Amino acid sequence: QVQLQQSGPGLVKPSQTLSLTCAISGDSVSSNSAAWNWIRQSPSRGLEWLGRTYYRSKWYRGYAVSVKSRITINPDTSKNQFSLQLNSVTPEDTAVYYCTTKENDYWGQGTLVTVSS
């Protein structure tokens, strides 16, 4: 049974960087059969996949076109976790952010991130 525990601030100022972390238990971030996603949900955009990272002899990352220029997802093997960084945020980035497993079968608890000055 995989468990995902999210952490990070709930308030970010416009133009700054949103940073969230997802700690994994019950699996390894470096597993050759796993992948790790970030998804967000807002009333205006619904559920939106942001990107993923996974390890297949080397690290791979894939990002949604809508955020590709602003997003970085990184693994942290020493802490068995992965992170999301979203740069140059605007109020449009206000949403509940979730980390999920490869098939979105397990979800973190969600973090409401509000972008406001």
Place this chain on the structure above:
Amino acid sequence: QSVLTQPPSVSGTPGQRVTISCSGSSSNIGSNTVNWYQQLPGTAPKLLIYKNNQRPSGVPDRFSDSRSGTSASLAISGLQSEDEADYYCAAWDGSLNGWVFGGGTKLTVL
């Protein structure tokens, strides 16, 4: 504007059978399996159905899905009051190289 299309709402009475449709394209539903999620207010979506009508442990067999071409449907039989929730479909999109979701369907049990 979600990539997968779902009806905004459906309703039914206790004991009834309801279906929720999900329409996509050849790059998502037409070539990959569909997942269905149930979301209760204030909680994360919960996986209901995956990989061609498979149910995670604990999900009753009142929930089932089917697929035809570029569309899928979630069926809920023996409707219960606790089924009142938002339901989402999702699939991997090979053209976008990412997961795509439906806009969600609110199920009301009358």
